[in-house]
Amino acid sequence: MLPKSRLGKRSPLGALVCTSCPSMESPLETGSHGDPEGGVGGPTMGSPGPQHLSRFNNKLLPGQKVYVLCGGRECTGVVEQHNHVDNEVAVLLPVLGQHVLRKLEDVWTCPTVPPPPHQMSSCIDVPRRSAESMDEMMAALVLTSLSCSPLVPSPPQRDTVTGSASMECGGGELSDSGSSGYWSCDHGYGSPAPSPPITETEGHSLAMPPDEGLDMEQVLFDEPAPRKRRNSVKVAYRCLWPNCGKILKSVVGIKRHIRTLHLGQVSEHERCSCSEEDFYYTEIHQREPRPLTRPLGVPTPSTPWSASPSSPSPTGVGPGAGGDSPTEVSPQLSQSAPSTPDFFWQVHSEHSYQVPVQVEAPPVSVSYSCHCTTPTSTLHPRQGASFRVRSVSVGEQWLQQHSAPIRPHPVSTSPQRSHWSTRRIRGEAKKCRKVYGIEHRDQWCTACRWKKACQRFLD
DNA sequence: TGTGCCGGGCT
DNA sequence: AGCCCGGCACA
Structure with a gap:
């Protein structure tokens, strides 16, 4: 009766139709749906059948909840990366605390076995019955991914789509794991690549792969991890004048404030044409009150407006009321670099050029301070011109990418720096060796x- | 001690 | 250029 459900099931429509999640329909019916090529991937396979993600359009997104076979039983995991080329998915198994690499076919989005409660203990019990339940499920999924990633705007209208995503069926076929492929790591920890302003325009601009329509799931899940919530951040400007600390919401305002209240007092003609006010305010970010998006357990900065935790008031540096070298801000700025990327407050170091840069201080020295959360926003082209427009060398890219682990040691690192320049910081990502194991060395990237340096699991 | 990878040698 | 490995540095 069912017309060659293979294609149908693969097609998103098919997925939508087969609402009673596959687990209900002969979950162990391995043969019929399995790809003709048969026993594809080794021991883990068992050709889990219907819920497989096929290669066609399934782009698993970081943070997406999936199921894989691990140690003979099905485990819940979270997608870390999806390599389209190799059709491999890096999955984090929170339960086991392991990262595994699976063929796309070995990953599915619905549990294959009707979840025996004991086995599914680690999973969110996914009710798959009605559309309403789907919402709950999606809420659960979203919350799950939220625990890893702060940014999750998951507009309700997507829920249905997601539902389909998670009910996707289809067999898979194995693609050889060849050389290094492209790993879609949308979340890109610290990836300096400026992710486009996602949320607002997200709905459409979000890069639908041209090939397979219906990559809605991508849209849906496409927020994972530390994707910056730029949208949810307001910018304000804080006056750094001693004992002032006034916060205004516009540059113009803050400048005017400085000019009139502070600089004006000093002397009229002392403020040169070079908009000296710039030196006396700093940009601060306010997270918009979006309780949902905050990962549970992440402490909230006591005050929404947060500049450098230590008072930014100039530490007695004042070279005579701000004439030539305003030096106050940067030391704190450097140290104020948020130690946890999740904290989205951050002081733009855009004024770090105020730092009394030692004559030959290598450009990198200062800039480490603040590029952790939003690389793009910290590097304002505008100011960059004055200070940090340093051409980003390969080494620095690495630094940016690896800044997270290094974070804890704030800045002051001239000795290490020399080292960094020469040697790559060790990545945190699982490398081929770790992922495949020595015994599968042939699967390593070249x-x-x-x-x-590993090319497949770039950090 | 295991691992990532730089530097350099060999083909 | 592709391949391999000694050895260093880091976790």
């Missing part, structure tokens, strides 16, 4: 095989 670089790993040659003991070079």
Whole structure:
């Protein structure tokens, strides 16, 4: 009766139709749906059948909840990366605390077995019955991913789509795991690549792969991890004048404030044409009150407006009321670099050029301070011109990418710096060796095989 | 001690 | 250029 459900099931429509999640329909019916190529991937396979993600359009997104076979049983996992080329998915198994790499076919979005409660203990019990339940499910999923990623605007209208995503069926076929592929790591921890202003325009601009329509799931899940919530951040400007600290919401306002209240007092003609006010305010960010998006357990900064935690009031540096070298801000700025990326408050170091940069201080020295959360926003092209428009060298890119682990040691690192310039910081990502194991060395990327810097699991 | 990877040698 | 490995540095 069912017309060759293979395609149908693969097609998003098919997925939508088969609402009673596959687990209800002969979950172990491995043969019929399995790809003709048969026993594809080794021991883990068991050709889990219907819920497979096929290669066609399933782009798993970081943070997406999936199921994989691990140690013979099905485990819940969270997608870390999805390599389209190799059709491999890096999955984090929170339960086991492991990262595993699975073929796309070995990953599915619905549990294959009717979840025996004991086995599914780690999963969110996904009710798959009605559309309403789907909402709950999606809420659960979203919350799950929220725990990893602060930014989740999950507009309700997407829920249905997501539902389909998670009910996707289809067999898969194995693609050889060849050389290094492209890993869709949308969340990109610290990835300096400026992610486009996501949320507002997200709905459409969000890069639908041209090939397969219906990549809605991408849209849906496409927020994972530390994707910056730029949208949810307001910018304000704080006066750094001693004992002032006034906060205004516009540059113009703050400048006017400084000019009139402070600089005006000093002397009229002392403020040169070079908009000296710039030196006396700093940009601060306010997270918009979006309780949902905050990962549970993450402490809230006591005050929404937060500049550098330590009072930014100039530490007695004042070279005579702000004439030539306003030096006050940056030291605090450097140290104020948020130690946890999740904290989205941050002081723009855009004024760090105020730092009394030692004559030959290498450009990198200062800039480490604040690029952790929103690389793009910290590097304002505008100011960059004055100070930090440093051409980003490869080494620095690395630094940016690896800044998170390094964070804890604030800045003051001239000795290390020299080292960084020469040697790559060790990445946190699982490398081929770790992922595949030595015994599968042939699956490593060539670089790993040659003991070079891994090209597949870039950090 | 295991791992990532730089530097350099060999083909 | 591709491949391999000694050895260093880091976790």
